[in-house]
Amino acid sequence: MIQGNYGQRIADHIEHKKPKGWHVSVWEVPMITESIVDDPESYLPDHLSRADLILHLCESAQAAQLLPAVAEKTGAGGIIASIDSSAWIPPGLRNQLRRELGKKDITIVFPEPLCSIDECTVGFYEKNKEPYTNEAIQAFARHFGKPRLELSINDKGCISAAKVLRGAPCGSSEYTARRIIGLETAGAVPKAGLMCLHYPCLASMKFEQTDNGVDTIMHTSGRVFNEAMEKALAENNNK
Secondary structure (H helix, E strand, O other), rough: OOOOOHHHHHHHHHHHHOHHHHHHHOEEOOOOOOOOOOHHHHOOOOOOOOOOOHHHHHEOOOHHHHHHHHHHHHOOEEEEEEEOOOOOOOOHHHHHHHHHHHHOOOOOEEOOOOHHOOOHHHHHHHHEEEOOOOOHHHHHHHEEEEOEEEEEEOOEEEEEEEEEEEEEOOOHHHHHHHHOOOOOOOHHHHHHHHHHHHHOOOOOOOOOEOOOOEHHHHEEEEHHHHHHHHHHHHHHOOO
16 A cells, blocks of 8 residues: 555565565555545445555555555455654554454554564564564565665775665665675764665654654664664674
8 A cells, every 4th residue: 555655666666576476466545635434445446456464655644544444355464554754643543453453353563664674573672662473464574674684894894795685675775785885894883874864765854752752763764774784794793
């Protein structure tokens, strides 16, 4: 489910990098201005493909209100609802969706930002990480989510190669991996995180109440990549 350039870019990257056997179907949700209360099914198209997983990449709270109806029509048992701007799915709506979907044994997670998801949790900061158990979401997170890198370091202490083992759904990990070649390891962090934001990251730049207190979700995206760099550098030192 997409709206605008944000969702389209992620959908395009997943289509390009998807594992063999995956099928990606995209529904561009119209911008809905009125409140959706009694008849969400009326906003759905006549046909939606059957699906194991819904990836919600929409930019309005009205679109998020369609999720229970979309899950029922597609048969999906898991939903990843991206929080790259808290205005898209406010906290109260997240709780409502958890309750409503939970009654139907459908798992929904809200990674903030989207690149903070892995096979066990969503969220970047330890105090706010949320565990989940859902095979469809875990299958997605094995391939797209919190970046995992493999680095090669030359005898001058510079990065000579960078392989993306798992990349952010938006494609920023691959973009940044190409640009950190030649960086000295001593200064690679936080430079790499800043490079990641130059993709450009489409997470919100607005200072708001996030999982880290008053901060921007975009800054968290840079920290997600820096953490991946720190782990890859440590693994290289331990070889």
